[in-house]
Amino acid sequence: MKVGAYRGYVISVFLRDEHCPPHVHVRGRVWDARFRFSFLNGDVELWDVNPERSGPPTAVLKEIREVIMQRHYLVRARRIWWENLQTVCLENHSWDWEAGELVPGLVIRRGVYVIASARHDVVEQRTILSLIRAPDNVGINL
Structure with missing residues (x-):
């Protein structure tokens, strides 16, 4: 599904x-x-180019990345991903309550909670994390 176009x-x-x-x-x-893009922040990073030997110049890839990072493109990409795939790909990772950040993988230690489920609120542009045994859910404004 088309998110947008550039050049x-x-x-x-x-x-x-x-x-x-x-x-x-x-x-x-x-x-x-x-x-790759995130449901936690505005980060976008090049994942891969296939075939690598036939890829465009690095400058073109950087320009495309900057375009994708624009809010309207990220909003559309997240909406399409969520509405069609119904995942933000954060389940079975952990959340550090004090630091307010994702901890990759299932981590068991004080102040870190396993993400039981996560969803994207398209209208509010928020990601909501439901954490196991945590004091509350976490809402992240995008």
Whole structure:
């Protein structure tokens, strides 16, 4: 599903056989790049280019990344991902309550809670984490 376009490159979320982490695809004539995005913040990073030897110049990939980081593109990418895949890919990770940050994997230690479920509120642009045995849920404004 199309998120947007930049200089003739189409930015899309594929809906068939898709998997975590959340990402968009950008297709060139002879290459496909994937950029990961987050339901916790505005970070976007290049994941990979296939085939690598046929990829575009690094400057083009940086420009595309900056375009995807624009709020309207991220809002659309998150909405498409959530509405079609029903995951933000945070389950079975942990949340450090004091630091207010994600801890990769299942971590058992004081002040760190396992994420039982997570969802994206498209209207409010928030990610809501339900934590096991935590004092409350966590809402992250995007």
